[in-house]
Amino acid sequence: GAGVSQSPSNKVTEKGKDVELRCDPISGHTALYWYRQSLGQGLEFLIYFQGNSAPDKSGLPSDRFSAERTGGSVSTLTIQRTQQEDSAVYLCASSPVGTGWGGGTDTQYFGPGTRLTVL
């Protein structure tokens, strides 16, 4: 079946502009995660959605970052007034599980990422 898809694959923008990154999770997956990966660095957690709600926004680096998820499916990550330090690959992952106990089997499946370059 189709995996997690993200668009655009590449985005170049000027400092100060707003950008929107889109994630289409695997159909039926209730949980959705956003991470980012700066050049040569590990993955940094940004935000987690369970359905349309975001119980964990702890990783968002500043109030310029926001995300929403509608219909329990597509999610959009918005970065306002982009800065050069926002340049990174933004990765989305989804998993099939709901709430409760048993998260050890909560395997996350990642999309290909969006490479954001802020000039």
Added chain:
Amino acid sequence: DAKTTQPPSMDCAEGRAANLPCNHSTISGNEYVYWYRQIHSQGPQYIIHGLKNNETNEMASLIITEDRKSSTLILPHATLRDTAVYYCIVRGFTYGQNFVFGPGTRLSVLP
């Protein structure tokens, strides 16, 4: 979540088995061991996970020691396409927890 320790890099000859170790000495009883890999410029790819029993799938085998303080990912017949960074992650039992990726092991499969 328990912290993991992996060697920064390893080499393996094409066609041979690649054995990637991971130490997780502070793992607790309800934490799973996950393995992902990331091939250059791609998103992380799930490989395998386990709790205490050894596991095998079409990609790899996971051997977890009896005390669960370490594990080994085995790629039985490594190919050039297996060159990637491999991440060992220990993760708790709560839904919605993000994965914490460390620096991983950079595996180079050599012709």
